[in-house]
Structures are given as C-alpha cells and as structure tokens.
Amino acid sequence: xxxxxxxxxxxxxxxxxxxxxxxxxxxxxxxxxxxxxxxxxxxxxxxxxxxxxxxxxxxxxxxxxxxxxxxxxxxxxxxxxxxxxxxxxxxxxxxxxxxxxxxxxxxxxxxxxxxxxxxxxxxxxxxxxxxxxxxxxxxxxxxxxxxxxxxxxxxxxxxxxxxxxxxxxxxxxxxxxxxxxxxxxxxxxxxxxxxxxxxxxxxxxxxxxxxxxxxxxxx
Amino acid sequence: xxxxxxxxxxxxxxxxxxxxxxxxxxxxxxxxxxxxxxxxxxxxxxxxxxxxxxxxxxxxxxxxxxxxxxxxxxxxxxxxxxxxxxxxxxxxxxxxxxxxxxxxxxxxxxxxxxxxxxxxxxxxxxxxxxxxxxxxxxxxxxxxxxxxxxxxxxxxxxxxxxxxxxxxxxxxxxxxxxxxxxxxxxxxxxxxxxxxxxxxxxxxxxxxxxxxxxxxxxxxxxxxxxxxxxxxxxxxxxxxxxxxxxxxxxxxxxxxxxxxxxxxxxxxxxxxxxxxxxxxxxxxxxxxxxxxxxxxxxxxxxxxxxxxxxxxxxxxxxxxxxxxxxxxxxxxxxxxxxxxxxxxxxxxxxxxxxxxxxx
Numbered sequence: 154x155x156x157x158x159x160x161x162x163x164x165x166x167x168x169x170x171x172x173x174x175x176x177x178x179x180x181x182x183x184x185x186x187x188x189x190x191x192x193x194x195x196x197x198x199x200x201x202x203x204x205x206x207x208x209x210x211x212x213x214x215x216x217x218x219x220x221x222x223x224x225x226x227x228x229x230x231x232x233x234x235x236x237x238x239x240x241x242x243x244x245x246x247x248x249x250x251x252x253x254x255x256x257x258x259x260x261x262x263x264x265x266x267x268x269x270x271x272x273x274x275x276x277x278x279x280x281x282x283x284x285x286x287x288x289x290x291x292x293x294x295x296x297x298x299x300x301x302x303x304x305x306x307x308x309x310x311x312x313x314x315x316x317x318x319x320x321x322x323x324x325x326x327x328x329x330x331x332x333x334x335x336x337x338x339x340x341x342x343x344x345x346x347x348x349x350x351x352x353x354x355x356x357x358x359x360x361x362x363x364x365x366x367x368x369x370x371x372x
Numbered sequence: 373x374x375x376x377x378x379x380x381x382x383x384x385x386x387x388x389x390x391x392x393x394x395x396x397x398x399x400x401x402x403x404x405x406x407x408x409x410x411x412x413x414x415x416x417x418x419x420x421x422x423x424x425x426x427x428x429x430x431x432x433x434x435x436x437x438x439x440x441x442x443x444x445x446x447x448x449x450x451x452x453x454x455x456x457x458x459x460x461x462x463x464x465x466x467x468x469x470x471x472x473x474x475x476x477x478x479x480x481x482x483x484x485x486x487x488x489x490x491x492x493x494x495x496x497x498x499x500x501x502x503x504x505x506x507x508x509x510x511x512x513x514x515x516x517x518x519x520x521x522x523x524x525x526x527x528x529x530x531x532x533x534x535x536x537x538x539x540x541x542x543x544x545x546x547x548x549x550x551x552x553x554x555x556x557x558x559x560x561x562x563x564x565x566x567x568x569x570x571x572x573x574x575x576x577x578x579x580x581x582x583x584x585x586x587x588x589x590x591x592x593x594x595x596x597x598x599x600x601x602x603x604x605x606x607x608x609x610x611x612x613x614x615x616x617x618x619x620x621x622x623x624x625x626x627x628x629x630x631x632x633x634x635x636x637x638x639x640x641x642x643x644x645x646x647x648x649x650x651x652x653x654x655x656x657x658x659x660x661x662x663x664x665x666x667x668x669x670x671x672x673x674x675x676x677x678x679x680x681x682x683x684x685x686x687x688x689x690x691x692x693x694x695x696x697x698x699x700x701x702x703x704x705x706x707x708x709x710x711x712x713x714x715x716x717x718x719x720x721x722x723x724x725x726x727x728x729x730x731x
Contacts, residue, residue, distance in 0.1 A: 177435070177436070178404065178435040178436075178468070179404070179435075179467060179468050179469060180437050180467030180468070180469065180471070180472045263436065263439075280563075287404065288400070288401065291404075291407060291468060291469065294469055294471070295469060295471075307381070308380075308381075309379055309380035309381055309382040310380045310381075311380075311381070312380060312381025312382070313380035313381050314381060335378060335379055335380030335381075335382070336380070338378050338379055338380075339379050339380070339382050339387055342379065342384070342387050343387060343390075343391050345388075346387065346388050346391030346392060347391070347396065348396070348625065348626070348627050350603055350604065350605070350627070350629075350670060351396060351600070351603070351627065352602065352603065352604050353396065354400065354401050354600075354601075355401075356400040356401030357396055357397055357400040357401065359400070360397040360399075360400040361390065361391065361394070361396075361397060364390060364394055364397070365382070365386065365387070365390045368390060369382075369386075
C-alpha cells in the first residue's frame with residue numbers, strides 16, 4: 154500500500170515537471186498556484202482525448218477554481234527539491250472581506266530538470282504525453298493571465314449544474330473517463346459541426362474545446 | 373445524437389456556435405516551430421494589408437524566453453501579435469504565441485551581417501523566419517533548425533495563389549533532406565522512422581511516422597492552408613490533403629482541396645526484423661490508383677504519389693515508376709520519390725561518387 158502510494162506520488166511529481174516544462178516552452182510561466190491547478194484540471198479531463206489516463210479522476214467542487222490536494226503536496230515537494238522555484242510571493246487582499254491569502258507564482262528550475270526531463274521522455278508513452286501537454290499549454294496560454302485560474306470554473310464537467318458545491322466532480326474516478334466525462338464529450342461533439350470530409354484530429358478537438366473555454370471565461 | 377445533459381454546463385448551441393464562427397484551427401497538432409511559422413505568417417499577412425515597408429523582418433522563436441532575451445539588448449513589444457506595430461527592418465525574439473515579444477537592438481547594413489550577429493550572440497540555433505519585403509509581395513524563409521543551418525530553409529508562401537507543382541516539389545525535396553539519414557531524422561525530437569537503420573529495419577508503420585512529420589513540415593510552408601492527414605473519402609482515407617479555406621457564393625465556409633498526396637514507404641525489411649515479402653511494383657501501382665481515386669473523391673485540383681524509398685539500393689526513379697508512367701500522366705498524378713539512406717556514411721559516399729563521377 155505504501156509502495157503504491159509512493160509510486161503514485163512519484164508519478165504525479167514527474168507529471169508536474171512535464172506540465173511546467175510545457176508551460177514554460179510556450180511562455181506560460183511564472184504561473185500562480187491557482188492557475189496551475191486550473192491547468193492540472195484540464196490535463197485531467199482532456200487527457201482521454203490522447204488515450205492517456207488522468208492522474209486525478211475527480212475533484213471537490215468548491216466556490217472558485219478546482220484545487221487538487223495531491224498536486225499541491227507534490228508541488229511543495231518539488232519546491233523542496235529545488236526543481237521548481239517560487240518567483241513571487243505576495244499577500245492578496247479581498248474586497249469582499251475574505252481572509253487575505255498568500256499568492257505564489259512558480260517557474261521550473263530548468264537547469265536542474267534537463268536530465269530528469271530527458272529520462273521521462275525516454276519512457277514509453279511519454280512522448281505522447283509531451284505532445285498532449287504542449288498542445289494544451291499552447292491553448293491554455295491564449296487565455297488572459299488574470300483569468301487562467303478561473304477558466305476551469307467554466308469547464309463542462311466542473312460547471313455541470315447538476316453537481317452542487319461541496320460535491321465531487323467525478324470525471325474518471327468511478328466513471329468512464331470518456332463517456333461519463335462531459336469535457337471529453339463536448340470535445341468530441343465538435344466533429345458533428347465539422348465541414349464535410351473533415352475528420353477532426355484530437356489536437357483540433359482539444360484546441361476547439363479550449364477556445365470554447367476562452368470564450369466562456371472572457372465573456 | 374447525444375443528450376444535452378451529457379455536456380455538463382455547456383450547451384449544444386455553444387458548441388455549434390464556436391465551431392461555426394471559429395472553424396477548424398489551422399495550427400492544431402503542429403510542432404512548436406510550425407505553430408510559430410503559421411503565426412508569424414498571419415502577422416506578415418496582416419502587416420501587408422497595412423502597407424508594411426522596409427527590407428527585412430527576422431523573427432526568432434524561443435522556448436526559454438527569459439534566458440534567451442538576455443543575450444541581446446532589447447525592448448519589449450507586448451502587442452506585436454495585434455499586427456499594428458511595424459515589423460520591417462526589425463528583429464524579434466518571441467514566444468510561440470507571439471504574445472511575448474522583444475525587439476532586439478541590433479544595427480546591420482546587410483543581411484549576412486545580421487545573420488552573423490545572430491550567430492555571435494548565441495541565437496543561431498533558434499527557429500527563424502526571415503521575410504524579405506523588397507519586392508511587391510513579401511517572400512519568407514523558414515529556418516527550422518536556426519540560422520546556423522542556412523542551407524536547410526523552407527520557402528513560406530504569403531500570396532493567395534494556388535500551390536504550384538514547383539512549390540510542392542520544393543517542399544518535398546526539403547522535407548526529404550530532413551529525414552534522409554537516420555541521425556538527421558531524429559533531430560528535434562522528431563518521430564523515428566528507423567528502428568535499426570543499419571540493418572534496414574524500419575519503425576512500426578513507417579508510412580505513418582513519415583506522414584505525421586510531412587504534415588507538420590507542409591503546415592509550416594503552406595501557412596495559409598489546412599494540411600490534413602487521413603481525410604476520409606468514399607474509397608478510403610487519403611494520406612495527406614492540402615485544403616484552402618474559402619467562402620462559397622452563399623457566404624458559407626468551404627474547403628477546397630488543392631493537393632492530394634498519397635504516400636508509400638518502400639521497405640525491404642519488416643519492423644520485426646524479417647525480410648519483407650511486399651511486392652513493391654504492385655505497391656507503387658496500388659498507390660497510384662489510390663491517388664487517382666482520392667483525388668477524384670475529394671475534388672482535388674492536383675495529386676501526387678510520393679514514395680519514400682527505404683530499400684537497401686537506390687534503383688532510381690525510372691525503375692521505380694516505369695510501369696505506371698502512362699497512367700500517372702493520363703490522370704495527372706505527379707510522381708515523386710525520395711531515397712532514405714541507412715547511415716550518414718552511405719549518404720556521404722553517394723555524394724563523393726557523384727562528385728568524382730565514378731558512380
């Protein structure tokens with residue numbers, strides 16, 4: 154049990170490094186923690202488009218953007234290992250009288266990750282994963298920086314009106330990561346509106362999905 | 373049809389509306405250099421309509437902007453992607469989205485001096501696009517591997533005329549240059565074509581590996597076009613189709629297929645290391661008839677059969693295509709073949725023999 158948990162922890166940590174690498178290559182860093190969780194959310198709900206298994210299958214629906222405790226835990230570990238660095242730390246005050254919050258931005262400590270990334274790339278399936286993350290990161294950074302944390306709130310699965318705040322949004326935990334995942338279904342549905350003789354690729358469906366998210370969050 | 377509730381918080385109308393108004397994204401699935409090429413191309417097209425002037429524009433792509441911009445004095449150009457800032461006689465270093473852009477403070481009086489500056493400042497490995505504004509229409513060159521490798525450049529077409537046969541042949545020739553030896557073919561994390569090149573063992577489904585890379589390469593050259601793989605037709609899936617987005621007389625978005633490319637990888641070994649029993653003469657003939665059928669199915673303006681020859685000996689175009697020349701000519705199918713060497717030495721030997729005339 155402990156070994157499995159350690160394995161999962163290592164897997165998530167490697168995934169986070171890959172996510173930072175993809176964001177960095179498209180100029181998506183430094184990134185605030187909330188925006189990073191938002192990106193992690195899209196990595197999870199859209200990875201079935203690439204036949205990849207999400208590293209988290211569900212998330213608690215809260216007021217505001219989704220938050221993955223495991224992502225935060227492993228992000229903290231990466232900072233401790235000096236693979237990710239904190240580039241900005243400030244206290245945000247709220248106009249609604251909420252408690253002030255510490256807001257941090259992160260970036261990859263690239264020089265320390267070169268070998269690690271090369272090792273990850275050499276693993277079977279990871280090149281596939283790299284392609285997916287780059288495509289998603291490229292689409293994600295087209296959203297205005299100040300809205301990147303909020304964009305997951307308008308995601309098809311997360312904004313499902315039948316799931317109340319305080320309940321679990323399950324897109325791959327106990328349900329199918331495809332047919333029971335509203336985000337995947339919306340991405341697939343674009344095919345119905347494609348011109349004749351055009352069979353949309355997974356990358357096109359992903360980009361169209363993220364453009365829909367951009368349209369929704371930009372208003 | 374799926375129930376509306378299966379789309380969670382998104383409505384079917386929203387999905388349809390986005391698909392209708394934004395259409396199929398052109399740069400999706402491409403490598404970062406290809407996305408960069410297409411975005412710079414859009415910027416150049418937009419600047420053309422605003423009467424851009426000057427001699428050259430040089431754009432460099434960085435995947436590590438915070439460090440590379442420090443290699444040269446610069447000023448930030450935060451709104452470059454809007455297309456309202458002049459770009460003539462400027463050098464930019466940008467992110468792939470062009471949303472982060474820096475104009476480099478460089479002075480030069482000739483293009484070769486500019487290229488030297490770039491190399492000296494350690495920027496010669498960055499993918500680069502040079503636009504020459506000195507004629508009526510701008511002319512672009514895309515250096516995917518950077519200005520340090522100037523011989524490996526692709527022309528970028530900004531004009532709105534149909535893609536010529538010469539342009540396709542040039543693009544295929546340049547693409548073949550990038551995969552002609554096993555070591556070149558795996559540069560830039562490209563998908564491998566050979567499993568064990570020395571023994572002639574290809575990767576599993578070599579045609580698919582080549583197809584993916586060819587689509588990416590063509591997308592960077594024909595930036596105003598949608599280059600698609602595996603387009604379904606009545607008689608099968610077309611390997612590569614190059615579409616131009618246009619408006620029909622009713623104002624509806626339509627796609628015109630300008631070119632249909634049917635690909636064949638000719639191997640004398642299988643990916644499991646066994647001697648292939650494939651009949652190549654028959655495979656080439658089948659490829660021609662597939663090209664004819666798909667060209668007709670898609671209403672393509674032009675078609676080509678492209679053979680990537682991975683066999684041990686280079687038998688030449690004539691031996692390869694002799695038996696189909698008549699049918700290809702009659703059906704206006706262009707025939708093209710690119711030989712892929714199994715080692716850099718084999719490529720060098722051929723060059724040496726050709727140079728000394730002893731082949």
